[in-house]
Amino acid sequence: MTLFLSLDALRERKRALADPVALGGLAASLQHELHQALDVPVPDGKSRLTRQGGRCPSCTVLLDFDPRSPHAHSCPNCRSVHTDRAHHEWWLMNAHLWTAEQCTRAAAIAYLCDDERAGARADDILATYTDRYLAWSNRDNTLGPTRPFFSTYLESIWLLHLASALDLREAAAGCMTAGGSAARERLIAPSAALIASFDEGRSNRQVWHAAALLAASRLLRNERMRDGAALSLVTLMREGLHTDGSWYEGENYHLFAHRGLLSAVTIAEQAGVELPSSLMQRFDAGFAAPFRTVLPDGLFPARRDSQYGVTLRQYRTADWIECGFARNDTPELRSALASLYADWPSRGDTGRSTSSADAERNRAGVRLTRADCNWRTLLLARPTLPLLADAVPRSELLEGQGLAVFRRHGGRFWVGLDYGDPGAGHGHPDRLNLIIATRHARWLDDVGTGSYTAPTLSWYRSSMAHNAPVVDGQDQGAARSALLAHDEQQDAGWVSASFTEPRSQVHFVRTVVVMRDHVLDELTWSSAAPVTVDLPMQVQLVELDDTRWVPFTPRTAHDAHLAGVVARPLVAGVFSELTLCGLPSPASSNPDESECTFVTHLLSDTPAMLWRAATIGPPAGAPHELTSLRQQGCAGRSVRVIAPASSLTHVAEVDASVQVISADGSIARHRRGAAGWVVQVHSADGTHHLTLGGVREHASSKVPPPPPSASQSATRLCAGRSIVFELGAPHYRRTEEAWEAAGQPTASVAVQHDLHAIRIDVSVALGRAPRFAVACDANPLDNELADINSDGVQLHWRSIDGHSWNSALVVPEGDGVRLQAAEGTLDGLTVRQVPPAMPGATGFQLHFALPWPDSSTPFEFDCCVNECPPGRERRRGQLVLSGARGEFGYLRGPRQSDAHAIRIILHPAQP
Ligand SMILES: [Zn+2]
Numbered sequence: 001m002t003l004f005l006s007l008d009a010l011r012e013r014k015r016a017l018a019d020p021v022a023l024g025g026l027a028a029s030l031q032h033e034l035h036q037a038l039d040v041p042v043p044d045g046k047s048r049l050t051r052q053g054g055r056c057p058s059c060t061v062l063l064d065f066d067p068r069s070p071h072a073h074s075c076p077n078c079r080s081v082h083t084d085r086a087h088h089e090w091w092l093m094n095a096h097l098w099t100a101e102q103c104t105r106a107a108a109i110a111y112l113c114d115d116e117r118a119g120a121r122a123d124d125i126l127a128t129y130t131d132r133y134l135a136w137s138n139r140d141n142t143l144g145p146t147r148p149f150f151s152t153y154l155e156s157i158w159l160l161h162l163a164s165a166l167d168l169r170e171a172a173a174g175c176m177t178a179g180g181s182a183a184r185e186r187l188i189a190p191s192a193a194l195i196a197s198f199d200e201g202r203s204n205r206q207v208w209h210a211a212a213l214l215a216a217s218r219l220l221r222n223e224r225m226r227d228g229a230a231l232s233l234v235t236l237m238r239e240g241l242h243t244d245g246s247w248y249e250g251e252n253y254h255l256f257a258h259r260g261l262l263s264a265v266t267i268a269e270q271a272g273v274e275l276p277s278s279l280m281q282r283f284d285a286g287f288a289a290p291f292r293t294v295l296p297d298g299l300f301p302a303r304r305d306s307q308y309g310v311t312l313r314q315y316r317t318a319d320w321i322e323c324g325f326a327r328n329d330t331p332e333l334r335s336a337l338a339s340l341y342a343d344w345p346s347r348g349d350t351g352r353s354t355s356s357a358d359a360e361r362n363r364a365g366v367r368l369t370r371a372d373c374n375w376r377t378l379l380l381a382r383p384t385l386p387l388l389a390d391a392v393p394r395s396e397l398l399e400g401q402g403l404a405v406f407r408r409h410g411g412r413f414w415v416g417l418d419y420g421d422p423g424a425g426h427g428h429p430d431r432l433n434l435i436i437a438t439r440h441a442r443w444l445d446d447v448g449t450g451s452y453t454a455p456t457l458s459w460y461r462s463s464m465a466h467n468a469p470v471v472d473g474q475d476q477g478a479a480r481s482a483l484l485a486h487d488e489q490q491d492a493g494w495v496s497a498s499f500t501e502p503r504s505q506v507h508f509v510r511t512v513v514v515m516r517d518h519v520l521d522e523l524t525w526s527s528a529a530p531v532t533v534d535l536p537m538q539v540q541l542v543e544l545d546d547t548r549w550v551p552f553t554p555r556t557a558h559d560a561h562l563a564g565v566v567a568r569p570l571v572a573g574v575f576s577e578l579t580l581c582g583l584p585s586p587a588s589s590n591p592d593e594s595e596c597t598f599v600t601h602l603l604s605d606t607p608a609m610l611w612r613a614a615t616i617g618p619p620a621g622a623p624h625e626l627t628s629l630r631q632q633g634c635a636g637r638s639v640r641v642i643a644p645a646s647s648l649t650h651v652a653e654v655d656a657s658v659q660v661i662s663a664d665g666s667i668a669r670h671r672r673g674a675a676g677w678v679v680q681v682h683s684a685d686g687t688h689h690l691t692l693g694g695v696r697e698h699a700s701s702k703v704p705p706p707p708p709s710a711s712q713s714a715t716r717l718c719a720g721r722s723i724v725f726e727l728g729a730p731h732y733r734r735t736e737e738a739w740e741a742a743g744q745p746t747a748s749v750a751v752q753h754d755l756h757a758i759r760i761d762v763s764v765a766l767g768r769a770p771r772f773a774v775a776c777d778a779n780p781l782d783n784e785l786a787d788i789n790s791d792g793v794q795l796h797w798r799s800i801d802g803h804s805w806n807s808a809l810v811v812p813e814g815d816g817v818r819l820q821a822a823e824g825t826l827d828g829l830t831v832r833q834v835p836p837a838m839p840g841a842t843g844f845q846l847h848f849a850l851p852w853p854d855s856s857t858p859f860e861f862d863c864c865v866n867e868c869p870p871g872r873e874r875r876r877g878q879l880v881l882s883g884a885r886g887e888f889g890y891l892r893g894p895r896q897s898d899a900h901a902i903r904i905i906l907h908p909a910q911p
């Protein structure tokens, strides 16, 4: 047995690699690199994620990873060196992954090149990890159970590598070895059990769990484990991969998840698992997907939680495409390989020698060859490549993903409307986001996300940080938008999509028409009630006349990230010409500032306002500005005609057409027609009419219905009476330990109302002395309020005016309490201890009082009891009034969704 290919195929490969030019010399290159690092010790200890660990305190960029330097970590930017423990704990994550990958590379080289030193290295790593694995603690994790790491998916990547290495070593030995049985017993079986206990559903991380469990199940000959992992794989392919082959969480996670799918699918196939052919088509299409959306500068768009400014020209991408090409020889993959192996100004460090396996550490683009690939290419790729030709990139519609890309000028001009899948936890509230890029500049950019543990996260994950509509200054709710029309003819195309913002029910339609020399962008909206609609654009307005601007408070949910806000009115019904400045491409070492500048002719059909503000700009980049159009009322329409500076002379609305006069004298008249978008072009060549069609059938139907609201059962409560809820095992939202192992904590929550207030008594029984955290200013672990990692209580309720869902976080302190608003407002809430916790107590009680003068308004609420015993630094679990529903407590902070809120109908006292 072997995991990735049959024993026969492995022997055949060994014969093929006897030719030193096979695979472009990859075997010799990997072997040489491996021999350079045979003496690096196997790391010991559990890694830890903190706010500080692994980042330069002054530049905030990731510190370099050097497997030989556990205690001194240098900043790639300012070259300062850092020795704090937190950096070592972060280093351990990379070191464990690096070591596991070394182990797999060594085992592959040992087999394919008859290299005994490589074999001994693989055996030593396996034996050392077998001895250490169970000694590391499974606690205080950030995301899921794990021993060497803080998140389960990292352990999955690590285990997949170690299992692959053991498999190759036993293929070389021809039998199960003594070291192999020890590794099965003390490393692979317990690690697989821990991974199997944490199902992350439709997540990129679950792909790696499935891959690791498929690998482990074969080594352990555990068919139940194999069938469970295969089922999980099929579910992920069906629910995570769109029909166009793209992964739903954005480009960054596409690359990560699809590399995991490559391992999982290959192992499943070798194990004889049948995968549905329709899903295999999606999987195969997934190799080319990132090349369909790649920007003119070779970087992928930083949609969703993508890292910003990352090129596809990474050695791991070449390794992955090589494996895809071995499966299917398609023109798209030939073109992808051609672009990855194309001439490039510099040969440089690919990062392979310090790679942390499949956890990305991306590099600037360098010249790549086949010899730069990794062990999967060594095992799976074609020994020789055919002649590769780089195709001219075309316009693309990824209809499953909901992304329309228009390319002009041989791919040097790129316009994308991102309308589709909101993308779950790594998604951004940016439906109808418009992105425009040239070879050297980003006119309208999507800058992705920086650090998950920095306070800037809330900005990057806001609607206001995109080029997408915003209602009443609040982030969009998550919903899919619908494609209304799409067509692409020669150098003229359009896309139109609608989006109903779920919170406000404001209905938007955005239509983007892309010509050779200009882009027309129209946004219309309608609402049942008066609202404020912003359309921010992440650009700097270049305006010499500063006199009309007055200071302004935009009142958005993200004002804290805006500085120097000023506004001026905008006259209705006429086009105003604005000169705007985007960002230089992160790939440009010598950006041409002039390419960042472009013009927008802007029209609002109602009196509106333009406001602008300084913002933080892209992650690790310079601060930038945004410029927003603000309209108010129950409906609005705005039009932007966007073009390179000085290419247009005049834009006007004439007889319901938008007339665009270009500098070369040609005139384009745009209007919406019955069958699509009609453009009439007058130029020296004569007059051409064209109708852009592709109108979708459902486009004429009404606004889609709002998502069904959560079913709530209401409870009646008469004044002066009380309702008591008892919380126990079904309410416990665990992390590493189940309710029984956590000491069986319980609580009772009693609710009363009089004619003035709601009163709630929460009585907590922990079965141990409470541990209340001491107050601290900043949480060293992450962005959350530090008090979630304490025994304490969270109360969540809907304001009496129905506007906000509020969350209060309470930790007893001395005789009183520490009370913080975690979300919304406190609304006059008061909290006290009753009685103050006594020495020797095994629980505590809190009394909440909330002004509620109107009995006719039902009270909707939820309550979570946080539990964090001595010796832990992160919350162990929480009792949730509305039920735990099998959920885990990771990454929830002080938040609790209103989806299952308890609804209480209040009655005045009986006479
Ligand atoms: Zn630095």
Ligand SMILES: [Zn+2]
Binding pocket: 302, 303, 304, 305, 428, 430, 446, 447, 448, 449, 460, 466
């Ligand atoms: Zn985004």
